[in-house]
Amino acid sequence: MSKTRRISCLAAAASVLALAAAACGAPEEEDNDRGAVPDDATDCANYEQYGDLEGETVTVLGSIRDAEADEMTEAWEYFQSCTGATVEYEGTGEFESDMAVRVDGGNAPDVALFPQPGLMSNFTDTLVPASEELTALTTEGWTEDWVNYGTVDGTLYASPHSSNAKSFIWYSPSFFADNGYEVPATWDDLIALSDEIAASGVTPWCAGFESGGATGWPGTDWIEDIVLRESTDLYDQWVTHEIPFNDPQIVAAIDKAGSVLQNEEYVYGGTDTISATAFQEAGFPIIDGGCAFMRQASFYGAMWPAGTNVAEDGDVFAFRFPETNEGDNTMLVGGEFVAAFSDSEATEAFRQFLASELYHNARLQTGPWSTARQGVDPANATTPINQFATEILTDPAVTVRFDGSDLMPGAVGASSFWTGIIQWVDGDKTSQQMADDIEASWP
Structure with a gap:
């Protein structure tokens, strides 16, 4: 049984099916109860650093499903429309077993959102270590406690994604x-x-x-x-x-x-x-x-x-x-970590984007979410409890420990x-x- 309990809980409460993100020009605005993507996240000038990725595809596997998956993929729609890349996301309720089957079968996703650092460590033989650029983004963006959870035997493999306050x-x-x-x-x-x-x-x-x-x-x-x-x-x-x-x-x-x-x-x-x-x-x-x-x-x-x-x-x-x-x-905290099985240019660019302050501020505003990424504005969170959690999680004075x-x-x-x-x-x-x-x- 995969320990993706936070996602299973939210999935049980949601009635909207997850949508895979696909780039086909600028995203259309939708009427929903979610917050709007902030202006700086819609400015293609902020994506020029990732280069021209027209025709490139990045596959992503995670345990995030239903309404939360919609909110997550909305936060990276402009990465797609501005770079030309296509990000294909798939959420699964059996992440732990599905990862093993896909990796063993030579069909690993380009990017995996691991909800358990311990599970991620089982795949270090096939994971792509963080580049110098990604390492710099990660160490600048998270406290040492968080960086350590994405590190195995001294090598950084993954930057954090979402974070939730459990205590x-x-x-x-x-x-x-x-x-x-x-x-x-x-x-x-x-x-x-x-x-x-x-x-x-x-x-x-x-x-x-x-x-x-x-x-x-x-x-x-x-x-x-x-x-x-x-x-x-x-x-x-x-x-x-x-x-x-x-x-x-x-x-x-x-x-x-x-x-x-x-x-x-x-x-x-x-x-x-x-x-x-x-x-x-x-x-x-x-x-x-x-x-x-x-x-x-x-x-x-x-x-x-x-x-x-x-x-x-x-x-x-x-x-x-x-x-x-x-x-x-x-x-006490939980969350996911962004690891990669591919070293393609598009995969590297997407990993760097997901580690950026730009993405984390945008994701805070596309739906209920919290993050430990330094530099974000907790006031961007769409609910008071997620603002409270993000204030705690981004406070470097707080000592965090991942779910035991x-x-x-x-x-x-x-x-x-x-x-x-x-x-x-x-x-x-x-x-x-x-x-x-x-x-x-x-x-």
């Missing part, structure tokens, strides 16, 4: 205002507020881990957020297996998550509903006052029911997952960790038993 807790601003609650600054503050809300008769937390064949992944994010806030060094050692999965510090982090997720006084509908509650709908009771919180990434902003005002003073919004240690400034399960071997990150967290939240295994079983599954 978010969703809540109702009006519920907080009406009750005089303040956004908690630390984990201890979060638990104290949860106790206060529970004592008032409102259930503090909503949670849902059901996600079809990927059921369990929302629970892995809980553990990752907590481990990251204990120590970035601990997080790095855990993800790379320098310490075992069942290290006492990791078991303690699972227990810490259990203080919320296994607490009958805390969970809306009871703890036995978590594994069967679809994560896409898990936060909806916040709107009606059924619960106060749900932990989920910035991309959840696209999943609220139609008519929900997602804003700082709206029906729902999010605050950052509190730090455990005073002074820490961390964020996406970095772990597939047998763990997309298998035993998912199933283990379900057995744990259902009460069938203790934290120690879950950690022991996952450790035993590590390749």
Whole structure:
């Protein structure tokens, strides 16, 4: 099962089919709910650096589908019309398996948008390393943390594409205002507020881990957020297996998550509903006052029911997952990376374009999206939550760490960790038993 969960979520909520981009003169304007491509992105003078690519084609494979694919391809339409290149995009819900089949069959795309750095590292024998020009764009555009995730054994293969902030807790601003609650600054503050809300008769937390064949992944994010806030060094050692999965510090982090997720006084509908509650709908009771919180990434902003005002003073919004240690400034992140299997002139030009400030500013304005690309204007984002996420992601003072399960071997990150967290939240295994079983599954 490909760990392209953000895309699967948005695809489930969308009804528009993805369109492959094709160059045939200047793009026509369309009536839609998306933002407009900014003026500088429509000026062909800004594409002269890529040369005349008339008649050249670049094939792109990614996990992005449906409405989000439309919004993405809209942001590169002028690259096509101004350079003469054709970009053929294909989105797949089985990216991990499709990539392996195509590469093994000698039919790799020119460009692949990898949602997992760990998966990308499996293909370095056939990937084209970043050129000097692309390397310069990447190192100027992203912090060292992000550059490292596109690097394998000291060689840069990919610049980042989208980025999403995962360390978010969703809540109702009006519920907080009406009750005089303040956004908690630390984990201890979060638990104290949860106790206060529970004592008032409102259930503090909503949670849902059901996600079809990927059921369990929302629970892995809980553990990752907590481990990251204990120590970035601990997080790095855990993800790379320098310490075992069942290290006492990791078991303690699972227990810490259990203080919320296994607490009958805390969970809306009871703890036995978590594994069967679809994560896409898990936060909806916040709107009606059924619960106060749900932990989920910035991309959840696209999943609220139609008519929900997602804003700082709206029906729902999010605050950052509190730090455990005073002074820490961390964020769990996800995203895609732009890698190439071709060294053609058109492919190189397209890679450089996708790493440019021009593209990232344009993409912010063609639909809900967030990026960690330095130099962009977060105000270009089409929604308040994506502006908030982009402000965080582009802040060089924030220490980011990529989703841990996406970095772990597939047998763990997309298998035993998912199933283990379900057995744990259902009460069938203790934290120690879950950690022991996952450790035993590590390749």
